[in-house]
Amino acid sequence: MRISQAGRARQLALVEDSPLCKADPRTKLFISVAISLVVMMPIERLLIFVAIYALFLLWARLLTPTVQHVWRLKWLLLLLFAFDWWLISLDHAVLICTRLILLTGVFALFFSTTTTRQLGLALEKLRVPYRYAFSLSLAFQSLGLLDDEWRAIREAQSSRGAGLDTSSFRRFVSQVGDLISLTVPAIVLTTKRAWAITEASYARGFDSPHRRSYHTLAFSRLDFVLMAGTTVIIILLYWRW
Amino acid sequence: MLRARQVSFRYPQENQGLPPVSLEIAPGEWTLVTGSSGCGKSTLARCLMGLIPHLYNGELSGEVWVNGYRTSEFPMWQLAERAGMVFQNPAAQMLAPTVEDEIIFGLENLGLDHDEIRSRLENTLQEFKLTHMRDRNPQTLSGGEQQRLALAAIIARQPEALILDEPLSMLDTTAAMDLIACLERFVAGGKSLVIFEHRKEYLDSVSRLRHVALAGKPKADDFQQDGMSLPTRADFTVEMNGLNVQLGGRTIFKNLNLSMSSGQIVAVVGRNGVGKTTLLRSMSGLQKHGGSVRVVTPEGSQRPDFGMVFQNPDLQLFNASVQDELLYRLPNPDMAYYRWLISALGLNAYENTPPLLLSEGEKKRVALGLVLMRRPAHGLLLDEPSLGQDNAHKIILMRLLRTLADAGYLVVMTTHDLTLASHADRLILLGQGGEVTADGATETVLRDHSAWQRTNIALPAWFQHGLEAEVAR
Numbered sequence: 103m104r105i106s107q108a109g110r111a112r113q114l115a116l117v118e119d120s121p122l123c124k125a126d127p128r129t130k131l132f133i134s135v136a137i138s139l140v141v142m143m144p145i146e147r148l149l150i151f152v153a154i155y156a157l158f159l160l161w162a163r164l165l166t167p168t169v170q171h172v173w174r175l176k177w178l179l180l181l182l183f184a185f186d187w188w189l190i191s192l193d194h195a196v197l198i199c200t201r202l203i204l205l206t207g208v209f210a211l212f213f214s215t216t217t218t219r220q221l222g223l224a225l226e227k228l229r230v231p232y233r234y235a236f237s238l239s240l241a242f243q244s245l246g247l248l249d250d251e252w253r254a255i256r257e258a259q260s261s262r263g264a265g266l267d268t269s270s271f272r273r274f275v276s277q278v279g280d281l282i283s284l285t286v287p288a289i290v291l292t293t294k295r296a297w298a299i300t301e302a303s304y305a306r307g308f309d310s311p312h313r314r315s316y317h318t319l320a321f322s323r324l325d326f327v328l329m330a331g332t333t334v335i336i337i338l339l340y341w342r343w
Numbered sequence: 344m345l346r347a348r349q350v351s352f353r354y355p356q357e358n359q360g361l362p363p364v365s366l367e368i369a370p371g372e373w374t375l376v377t378g379s380s381g382c383g384k385s386t387l388a389r390c391l392m393g394l395i396p397h398l399y400n401g402e403l404s405g406e407v408w409v410n411g412y413r414t415s416e417f418p419m420w421q422l423a424e425r426a427g428m429v430f431q432n433p434a435a436q437m438l439a440p441t442v443e444d445e446i447i448f449g450l451e452n453l454g455l456d457h458d459e460i461r462s463r464l465e466n467t468l469q470e471f472k473l474t475h476m477r478d479r480n481p482q483t484l485s486g487g488e489q490q491r492l493a494l495a496a497i498i499a500r501q502p503e504a505l506i507l508d509e510p511l512s513m514l515d516t517t518a519a520m521d522l523i524a525c526l527e528r529f530v531a532g533g534k535s536l537v538i539f540e541h542r543k544e545y546l547d548s549v550s551r552l553r554h555v556a557l558a559g560k561p562k563a564d565d566f567q568q569d570g571m572s573l574p575t576r577a578d579f580t581v582e583m584n585g586l587n588v589q590l591g592g593r594t595i596f597k598n599l600n601l602s603m604s605s606g607q608i609v610a611v612v613g614r615n616g617v618g619k620t621t622l623l624r625s626m627s628g629l630q631k632h633g634g635s636v637r638v639v640t641p642e643g644s645q646r647p648d649f650g651m652v653f654q655n656p657d658l659q660l661f662n663a664s665v666q667d668e669l670l671y672r673l674p675n676p677d678m679a680y681y682r683w684l685i686s687a688l689g690l691n692a693y694e695n696t697p698p699l700l701l702s703e704g705e706k707k708r709v710a711l712g713l714v715l716m717r718r719p720a721h722g723l724l725l726d727e728p729s730l731g732q733d734n735a736h737k738i739i740l741m742r743l744l745r746t747l748a749d750a751g752y753l754v755v756m757t758t759h760d761l762t763l764a765s766h767a768d769r770l771i772l773l774g775q776g777g778e779v780t781a782d783g784a785t786e787t788v789l790r791d792h793s794a795w796q797r798t799n800i801a802l803p804a805w806f807q808h809g810l811e812a813e814v815a816r
Contacts, residue, residue, distance in 0.1 A: 217440055218440045219439070219440050219441075219444055240438065243440055246482070247482065254653070254655075254658055255658050257629050258651075258653050258658035258659045259658075259659065260629075261627060261629065261650070261651045261653075261714075262650075262659055262671075262713055262714060262717065263672055263717055282661055283661050283671075285661075286660075286661035286699075287657055287658050287659065287660065287661055290657050290660075290699060291655075291657055291658070294435075294657070295435055298430065298432060298435035298436060299435065299436070299438060300398065301389075301394055301398065301428075301430065301436075302430060302435070302436035302437075302438060302493075303438055303448075304394060304397070304398060304419045304420075304423065305392060305394070305423055305427060305428040305430075305497070306423060306427070306438075306448060306449035306452060306496065306497065306500065307419075307420040307423040307424060307449060307452035307453060307500070308419075308420070308452060309418060309419050309420045310420035310423075310452040310453070310454065311420070312420075312452075312453070312454030313451050313452050313454060314451060314454050314455065314456065314457075315451060316447045316450070316451050316457060316460045316461075317447075
């Protein structure tokens, strides 16, 4: 199956004009981990960080893709906000939703500026064994394909009268037991794909102990500036206030 | 050189596998291995490459050598330095995010230095005419381009032998002939090549071709058509007016007008990616489109009701037995029709077998059966029905389709298989941009050489000779 335009759209598109595309993926991993630590701060400091982060995204030309990415979670955020406000407090609801938005933004920041090849290289440099680094980058690369396969299964099943009818909530609930018509083909296709990839990679010497990487990673001045800036901001936020 | 001596293999908990085979493929020689579906061709290919026993559990006997290396004694990476393998499904063997990286992947594993990788990469891109697409995602290429890339990625590693498992099955005739030209260059360099393929007619013109036929039961005799005749349907016409389809910003069809009458088998032929499947999807209602698709009967106009058989039967099968699969969600199934259908599809022996354990050809027939059990009002749409099928399966399929057409159904199929298309009543050629380049009685269109040129499909020599012989008769 070839990847469709819809499948490609569901993968995070690379924002090629972002200056972060030139940064080393390890730097972006560092920034991502740093932001993941920041989310544990109290709400006042967190909101200051959100403001700084928004400016950073603006500089990196990533504000729009990040907002689009967060927008996909609007219903989850709304539900979470309502429940937290109702069950705990408004402050807590704001805190939890801000944390989720920040973490979603981290995902967008990394994958909008990093190719799967760079991801694999970064993991290798971080001493992750090659087979795991390769598998992980391949998994991210295949997201659009999985999406296409799921759509193809739904269409194929609906064309034989075995699809889920989502036009009415009651009918949908009554058919949930029939999810097997979707899950069995999905498992079969995914297993076959995984097996085909395994065979293709072994037929090209994937298990060779003499592998030498063609592409290399190197830190530039931009990387040092980004890492230093991130470190200073984190230290200031934790100790200054 | 590849050598197999009395090699046989049995998968765990299965009776079937590969019966003992001996084979020797000398340098500069092509070996074509044919055989019916399920006779063990793919298993033998994997034995020759060493994937069996390294990646598969089962009972292997006999011996296989790849350039003097016994496959059971050496690790896969050492065998892969000496032999390469290209698989049936081009998309499933793409491993990298760009065309360039796809080639680099195999070179990195050889432990070559940067300059050597660069030099081989540039040479390979040039030789396989891939330079202009070096930065593209392999998953966005056409089937023919993907298969060419898969072959390039293997040949860049400079193996001594090449094993190809049905590499032509998903390709249109032009892409298939391009691939064979690449293979001829490989063998001319004194390398060994073994190709497992149903579409053997494409290799008729190859010199130094050795043909090995694996033993297997022909299955065409399973077909039983007696016992029930289908009720004849009233005449109708499917009218497609001003069909417009856009996919991801690309125009597939622009103002397409087509009309098809009941009681016919219509074959739609075109290069990979011209919109053949989209046409079927539009007819079945799965594809959003502009314009209209209506069925016109003497009583008036109706929404079309077609059963669609997809290219990949695994998308539709999930039940515990063939019987359960065919009767799924049918409130009051007509058991007489069911018995006739199961017999007509040659599936009598597999009623209680889980469909997912059947061969690809048998799975395709189950998928066809479950669609027919729904009794679609107007007919059948089949996307590449002969993909990966041997001749026996194709005969079963065509007989059944003819029965349906005779009963007044409209049968529309997309195919790259010109032999199958030549059995249709009407042939439509689709060119770039979804333009109909020829449409008419099959015999007329087959002989319209300018139409095939406009469609950018090269008619293979074996097919043209067949046509000329028919004219002479």
